[in-house]
Amino acid sequence: MKTALAVCAVVLCAVPFVGLPAFYESFLYLLLSAIVLATSWNLLSGYSGYFSFGHGAFFGVGVYTTAALAGKLGWPFLWTLPLAALAATVLGVALGAVVFRVRALRGELFALLSLAITFVLSTIALNTVDGGPGIQVMVDMPKIAPTASGVLYLLMLAAAALTLWTAYAMYHSRFGTGLFAIHDDEDVAEVMGVPTYRFKLAAFAISCALAGLAGGIHAIFVSYVTVAETFSIALAVNVVLMSALGGTRHWLGPAVGAIAITMLLYAFTSGNAAVVGRALSGLILIVVIVAMPAGILGQILKRFRREPPARPRPEAILTDLHHAKKSGEPLLVVRGVAKAFKGVQALAGVDLDIRRGEILGLVGPNGSGKSTLINVVSGHYAVDRGSIRFEGEELVGTPAHRIARAGIARTYQIPRPFQQLTVLQNIALRPMFGQVVMDRASAEAEAWRWLEFTNLADKAYRYPGELNLHQRKFLELARALASRPRLLFLDEVLSGLTPAEMDGALRLIRAIRDQGATIVFVEHVMRAVMEVTDRVAVLTYGRAIAEGAPAEVMRHPDVVSAYLGAAHV
Amino acid sequence: MPSATLLGQSVLSGVFIGALYGLLGLGLSLSWGMLRQVNLAHFALAFLGAYVTFQLAAVAKIDPFVTLAIVAPAFFVLGMALHWFFLRFSVTLLNTLLVTFGITSIIEAGIQWYWTADFHRMENAYAAVRWKLGPLFLALTDVITLGFALALALGAWAVLRFTDLGKAIRATTEDAPIAAAFGVNEKLLGFLVSGFAASVAAVAGLCLALNHTLAPVQIYAWMGVVFAAVMMGGLGRPIGPLVAGIVIGVSEAVTMAVTNPTWAPLVSFSLLIVILLLRPARFS
Numbered sequence: 001m002k003t004a005l006a007v008c009a010v011v012l013c014a015v016p017f018v019g020l021p022a023f024y025e026s027f028l029y030l031l032l033s034a035i036v037l038a039t040s041w042n043l044l045s046g047y048s049g050y051f052s053f054g055h056g057a058f059f060g061v062g063v064y065t066t067a068a069l070a071g072k073l074g075w076p077f078l079w080t081l082p083l084a085a086l087a088a089t090v091l092g093v094a095l096g097a098v099v100f101r102v103r104a105l106r107g108e109l110f111a112l113l114s115l116a117i118t119f120v121l122s123t124i125a126l127n128t129v130d131g132g133p134g135i136q137v138m139v140d141m142p143k144i145a146p147t148a149s150g151v152l153y154l155l156m157l158a159a160a161a162l163t164l165w166t167a168y169a170m171y172h173s174r175f176g177t178g179l180f181a182i183h184d185d186e187d188v189a190e191v192m193g194v195p196t197y198r199f200k201l202a203a204f205a206i207s208c209a210l211a212g213l214a215g216g217i218h219a220i221f222v223s224y225v226t227v228a229e230t231f232s233i234a235l236a237v238n239v240v241l242m243s244a245l246g247g248t249r250h251w252l253g254p255a256v257g258a259i260a261i262t263m264l265l266y267a268f269t270s271g272n273a274a275v276v277g278r279a280l281s282g283l284i285l286i287v288v289i290v291a292m293p294a295g296i297l298g299q300i301l302k303r304f305r306r307e308p309p310a311r312p313r314p315e316a317i318l319t320d321l322h323h324a325k326k327s328g329e330p331l332l333v334v335r336g337v338a339k340a341f342k343g344v345q346a347l348a349g350v351d352l353d354i355r356r357g358e359i360l361g362l363v364g365p366n367g368s369g370k371s372t373l374i375n376v377v378s379g380h381y382a383v384d385r386g387s388i389r390f391e392g393e394e395l396v397g398t399p400a401h402r403i404a405r406a407g408i409a410r411t412y413q414i415p416r417p418f419q420q421l422t423v424l425q426n427i428a429l430r431p432m433f434g435q436v437v438m439d440r441a442s443a444e445a446e447a448w449r450w451l452e453f454t455n456l457a458d459k460a461y462r463y464p465g466e467l468n469l470h471q472r473k474f475l476e477l478a479r480a481l482a483s484r485p486r487l488l489f490l491d492e493v494l495s496g497l498t499p500a501e502m503d504g505a506l507r508l509i510r511a512i513r514d515q516g517a518t519i520v521f522v523e524h525v526m527r528a529v530m531e532v533t534d535r536v537a538v539l540t541y542g543r544a545i546a547e548g549a550p551a552e553v554m555r556h557p558d559v560v561s562a563y564l565g566a567a568h569v
Numbered sequence: 570m571p572s573a574t575l576l577g578q579s580v581l582s583g584v585f586i587g588a589l590y591g592l593l594g595l596g597l598s599l600s601w602g603m604l605r606q607v608n609l610a611h612f613a614l615a616f617l618g619a620y621v622t623f624q625l626a627a628v629a630k631i632d633p634f635v636t637l638a639i640v641a642p643a644f645f646v647l648g649m650a651l652h653w654f655f656l657r658f659s660v661t662l663l664n665t666l667l668v669t670f671g672i673t674s675i676i677e678a679g680i681q682w683y684w685t686a687d688f689h690r691m692e693n694a695y696a697a698v699r700w701k702l703g704p705l706f707l708a709l710t711d712v713i714t715l716g717f718a719l720a721l722a723l724g725a726w727a728v729l730r731f732t733d734l735g736k737a738i739r740a741t742t743e744d745a746p747i748a749a750a751f752g753v754n755e756k757l758l759g760f761l762v763s764g765f766a767a768s769v770a771a772v773a774g775l776c777l778a779l780n781h782t783l784a785p786v787q788i789y790a791w792m793g794v795v796f797a798a799v800m801m802g803g804l805g806r807p808i809g810p811l812v813a814g815i816v817i818g819v820s821e822a823v824t825m826a827v828t829n830p831t832w833a834p835l836v837s838f839s840l841l842i843v844i845l846l847l848r849p850a851r852f853s
Contacts, residue, residue, distance in 0.1 A: 051663060053670070098845050107663050108607055109800065109845075116793035116838050123834040233789045237674055240667065275678045282674025289667050290658045 012157055016150025025149040027266070029221065032156040033214055034262045036163045037235070038242035038254035040210035043167060044203040045240075046248030047176060049183035050107060054095075054114030056235035057121045058088040058208040062215020067225040068129045071137035078142055081216040088212025089205045091121075096204040100197055106186075115236070122231035134226035137219050155217045163210050164255065170203075171251035174432040174440060177421075179203055180249075181429055184418035191378050193404035193433030193483065234278065238265070241285045247295025249420065256297050331356040331518050332377070332487055337386030338542075339376055346372040348542035349386065354487065359509075359519045361533035361550065363526075365562060369542040370522045371413065374489045378410050379403040390487070407435050407486035411479075411493055415472040417464035423475055424460040427451060430483040450478040454508065470501045477508065488512070489520045494528055506532060530554075538562065571826045574704045579822040585711035587798075587818025588718035589780070591811030592773045593791060594799045595722055596766035602805020603742045603762050605662050606655055610669035611770055612788050612795070613676035618644060618774020619783055620684055623691045626778070633693055633775060641771040648767025649760045656759070673788065681785040688782045695779060710779040717772050718811055725765075725807035738762065742805055790834075794821075797837040801844060816840075 016025060041055045062084035069080040095117060099110045129135070145151045170176040178199050181189035190196045219225055238261060246257025261281065268277030292299060332354040339347040347369045354360050362370050375381045377388055379400030388395040395403055409430070417426050428447035431438045438446065451457040454474040464472060473493055480488055490509070494502050502525070509532055513519060523529050529536065530550050537547045540562040546553045553559060571579075593615060600606045618640050625636040651672075654660075660668055698709035729735035740748040741755045749755045777783065795810075798817055802809025821836045 049663070051666065098842055102845065108601075108666065111663070111666055112607075112793075112796045112800070113838075113841070116797070116841075119790065119793050119834050120838045123831060127829065127831050237670060240670070244667070275682050279675045279678035279682075282671040282678070285671035285674070286668050289664050289671070290660065 009161075013154070016145035016147065016153055019146075022147060022149045025147070025153045029149065029153045029156050030266075031259060031262050032153070032160040033218060033221075034238075034242060034258035035160045035255045036156065036210060036214040037239050038246070038258040039160075039163045039167050039251075040207045040214070041239045042243045042248055042251075042254040043170060043210075044179075044200070044207040046243055046254065047170070047179035047183065048200055048203055050200060050204075051111045051240070052114040052204075052207075053111055053233075053236045053240070054117040055207075055211055055239045056230075056232060057114070057118040058092055058211040059215040059218070059235065060118070060121055060125070060230040061088045061091055062212030063219045063222075063225055063230050064125050064129055064135075064215075065212070066216035066219040067135045067137050070139045070219070071135050071225070072129070077139040077220060081213055084216030084219075085209040085212040088208040088215065091117075092204050092208030093201060096201045100200045100204075115233075118231050118233060118236065122227050125231065126227045134224055137223050137225060139220060141220075152217060152221050156214070159210070159213055159217060162213075164251070166206060166210070167251040167254075170206075172440065174437070174443075175199065175202070177425065177429055177432060177440065180421060180425075181418050184420050185416055187380060188412070188416045188418070189429075190400045191380055191404060191410065192429055192479070193401045194429070195399070195401045195433075197399075237285070238281060241281050241288075243295075244288050245284065245292075245295055247297035247299075247301075249294065250297050250301065253295050253297040257295065260296070328355050328357075330354065331391065333387075333389045334373075334377070335387045335389075337373070337376060337388060338384045339372055339381060340384055345542055347376065347383075350539070350542065350544050352537055352544050352547070354518060354520060355535075357518055358534040359513055359521055359532055361529040361536040362520055362522045362539065363524070363529060363536060364539035368539040368562075370539055371491060372542075373539070374410055374491055374520075374522065377403075377489070378408060401433065404433065404483065405435055407483075408489070409480040409483045409485035409487070410489040411473075411476040411491050413492040413495065415464070415469075415476045417472060417475055417479070419464055422461050422463060423456060423467070424448075424451065426464065426475060427478050427482045430479055434483040435486075447478075447482055450482045453481070453511075454478040455504075469496055470498075473497065473505070474508075477505075481512065485517070487518045487520070489522065491522050492524065494523055494525050502528065575826055576823070578705055579826040580819050581705055581707070582711075583819035583822030584815055585708075585715055585780075585818070586822065587815030588711075588715040588811070589773065589776055590791075590795050590798045590814030590818055591722060591802075592714065592718040592769065592776060592814075593795045594802065594810030594814055595718075595725065595807055596769040596773075597795065598799045598802065598804055598806060598810045599725070599762055600766045601799065602803075603738060604652065604655075604759055606652075606660075606665040606669075606763075607662065608651070608669050608766070609666060609792065610651070610672040610676065611766070612791050613673040613680075614644065614647065614767060614770040615773040615777060615791075616680065616783065616785070616788050617676055618771040619777040619781075620680055620689075620774075622775050622778045623689055623783060624684075626691055626693060633691070633695070633779060637771065637775055640774065641768045644767040644771040645764040648764040648770075651767070652760055652763035656756075677785050677788055684783075684785070686785055688784045690782045691778045693779065708780075710776075714776040714780060717776060718814075721769055721772065722807045722811045729807065734758075793834070794837040797841040800841060 015028065037055060037059060041052065045051045065084040065087045066080040069075040069083060070077045095113065099106065099113055102109055141148050141151045145154055178189065178194040181192065181194055182196050182199065186196055242257035242261045243254040244257070245260060246255065247253030265277050265281065268274055268280070288295065294302060330353045334350055334352040337347055337350045350373060364370055372381065376383050377395065379395065379398060383396055386396070390406060390408065393406065424444060424447055427450055428440070428443040431443040431446040432440065451460055454477055456471060456474055456478060459467060459471065464475060467475060477493060494505055497505060506528055509519070513532065521529065521533055533550055535548060536550045536553045538545050538553060538559045545558045545562065546556045593611065597608060597611050600608050621640055622633055622636045625631045626633045655665060695709050700707045729739060737748065737753045738758050741753055741758050745755050794817060798810045798814040802813035817837045817840060820840065821833045824836050825833050
């Protein structure tokens with residue numbers, strides 16, 4: 001593998017020195033620039049699912065930066081390239097900083113704003129640097145190859161190598177895993193400790209920088225820069241098309257698509273054929289989206305997908321899982337927390353103490369605010385007022401991923417696994433973004449323990465869609481445990497399970513308890529609540545009305561009336 | 570500073586161009602808000618309508634308004650076909666954007682192939698009619714556009730607000746399975762809404778042909794502005810995009826009068842960004 005790569009590199013670098021006609025250098029140059037653009041687009045849009053229709057704009061910023069600095073002001077060409085990348089990055093970060101904060105419609109909003117930015121930039125370019133007729137870019141080429149087209153080819157080759165390496169490295173890192181989680185379910189990703197806002201912004205910045213770099217090189221290639229040619233929508237369409245065709249979920253997919261589309265469009269370059277080419281690319285886009293969502297590379301990989309050999313099973317014994325000892329002092333202190341949704345007061349001033357090392361049963365009728373309380377503590381919803389202190393630190397106003405990193409984990413009542421990640425990846429995500437940040441390899445090793453613990457080891461390479469409800473619930477549990485939480489919220493983990501499955505789940509919960517974990521157990525199954533909890537708290541109408549030993553609380557008159565209604569005798 | 574007359578004329582023309590933004594935005598807002606489809610091809614469809622109107626009027630010498638009787642029903646069917654396609658392949662919201670992007674490329678290429686990339690202008694008797702209101706000029710074609718925009722927006726609003734059909738559509742928008750459980754034929758309603766949205770594109774196409782020179786590349790030029798109007802005006806709301814469109818149109822026209830006309834495309838984008846910064850809750 002390594003030798004093949006080295007041979008490839010040597011051959012590609014040697015191209016300008018063997019005296020091929022300039023045509024071949026130019027064609028290879030176009031191929032490479034397509035690879036750079038499609039692959040860099042995919043870093044944000046393919047990995048995280050935020051489709052950008054404005055990649056042409058960031059490319060264009062690079063073109064105009066170099067055109068203005070090198071062509072008009074006479075700066076040395078190579079020096080303008082980092083600035084071209086920088087200009088595109090600054091613009092992307094500015095746009096992202098505004099759009100990525102929005103919570104609903106964010107994908108569509110981003111797509112449309114990125115579409116608009118192409119026109120905005122072409123307007124700015126027309127009114128400032130360009131002035132109408134365009135810019136002539138004549139520069140002294142660095143003498144690294146015999147011909148000018150050879151130099152440009154080598155520069156774009158370097159850019160392509162850099163881009164592919166970036167895509168590869170991101171794909172295999174926590175950064176990439178976090179982006180894929182954002183793609184599947186951004187809210188859950190945030191609650192699992194992924195700093196979603198920062199990750200999206202960083203991916204966008206890298207994506208824009210590479211597009212800007214390609215633009216800077218391209219300014220010299222075209223040598224005469226005009227607004228109409230530079231800021232074209234066709235480029236944005238082609239980039240999306242290349243990535244979708246090749247496969248957006250693999251780092252190499254866009255490159256495959258870029259080669260295929262560039263070859264295809266090359267056959268339709270002149271005159272009326274260009275129109276046919278455009279219609280054809282539109283048609284291919286539709287067919288790919290509808291019929292081949294995984295793209296060419298995705299299809300091929302699916303065909304050759306082998307189950308990796310079963311891993312040596314790690315011992316499932318939990319050592320030093322929990323630092324907590326039963327001490328009775330409060331771990332989480334909730335005071336006066338209120339939250340309303342469009343007039344419905346879900347939480348109306350909750351006061352609650354959760355003590356270190358206990359299992360607290362949180363019960364209450366449907367709609368009493370149990371799930372809202374979990375959502376508020378985990379940072380998914382902002383509270384209207386009140387305070388939540390965890391180990392003395394205020395959680396109100398802290399972003400959800402920070403709360404997750406502080407050691408609070410939750411399960412979802414209706415499992416929300418990342419659908420396009422394997423079971424193993426789903427679980428390994430947590431340790432990657434836990435209290436102790438792990439790299440991908442050690443996170444996967446950690447994940448295997450929890451697969452073993454929840455009896456999911458033989459499903460490690462399956463996707464969540466292939467699991468039954470019981471297994472999905474255990475996946476939720478394993479995912480929460482893998483972060484080694486100090487405080488764990490279990491939201492109706494038993495609902496929908498058969499009695500036998502329920503017993504299995506209770507055994508697991510006891511095993512977690514025996515390690516001294518602090519657990520908040522939200523459940524309707526009273527048998528289970530009475531069996532495993534140390535204390536019980538009752539919520540109704542968004543207030544905690546009773547707190548204490550299970551048997552006592554259940555006799556409390558307010559609790560009886562909340563569940564059964566007041567007695568009228 | 571420009572004179573009061575120039576400013577007044579700018580505001581007036583801003584209102585009229587804004588009416589066209591609103592007209593284009595109406596169909597988009599309905600299909601986005603109610604069918605969860607972001608239909609980029611709406612613009613290509615409007616331009617296709619404009620070109621067909623142009624062809625029928627210029628070559629076959631049919632009155633532009635009579636052409637509407639042919640184009641609007643045809644587009645109704647096209648809209649339903651598109652909706653069928655989305656249902657058949659259960660295309661997700663984001664993918665509707667991509668698919669309609671593809672459709673846009675195809676329609677644009679088709680237009681360029683048949684009518685070439687050159688500019689076309691529909692000669693018609695209506696364009697010559699102008700009135701003088703004090704120092705200001707008023708063109709009949711502009712008034713017609715505003716009339717269509719108001720009539721369709723108010724009509725759609727009234728249907729949604731006051732009729733049983735409207736109630737059923739709103740119920741489906743909110744929760745389709747529950748509405749279906751109450752006996753609403755949600756499938757049929759979906760076809761109705763998408764057909765109506767496409768017919769509105771035909772009307773917008775007529776207004777485009779009456780007021781503007783046509784070229785295939787202009788399809789993209791309208792997207793940014795009209796989507797800004799839709800997002801400011803609200804999804805699934807008929808009147809919002811019209812109001813927002815007029816606000817944008819007037820701001821653009823005043824910008825053109827006060828500074829260089831080439832800066833106009835920045836206005837809608839800036840307005841949208843400002844709203845995003847000040848009122849992010851509007852989008853959640």
